[in-house]
Amino acid sequence: MPKTALTALLPFALLLASCGGGPSAPAASTPTTVSSSTSGGGQSAAPSTGAGDQTMSAQEAQILAEVNVARAQARACGGQAFGAAPAVTWNGHLAAAARGHAADMAERGYFNHMTPEGRTPAQRMEAAGYVGWRQVGENIAAGYTAQNVVQGWLDSPSHCKTLMDPGLRELGVGYTYRPGSPYGTYWVQNFGTR
16 A cells, blocks of 8 residues: 655744644745655556657746755755755656646635545646656645755655655656736646655
């Protein structure tokens, strides 16, 4: 049975502080991040050999580049040391799942790894064609700009661990801007390895 860990974090000034309970939405002006990872699943379908649509928006390409710069440097995530990790490659299936989830959160005004219907990150990734995976992870954020979202994830131990995990080799990013939504901007990073 896959294990899933959810941690909700809220940045106060330049720091991210841990908050108790599940990932509920705070005040709209506060950027928010949440991390989740799952391993040992995705074995129900034949592995996909394709990487899906390889098209990236400018924001998605920026996040991919910043993630690979971050992974190239050893760092501590909380109390855990990570050596430099291999660069991740773009995966269109992971991106499709990330884009869909970012848009769904913005459209329906929620902020969580699970949809209101209870669909998990792994289920959304599989539905987008990322099947046969050994490990997947997801970081979400809301209220951040492209210039500061990766740093926000790196400043948070649980997000940093997902971002620096050397076992995660592929990445898809989703970004949605929706004026009038609780946060305006929604980001999803879907990592995986098959």
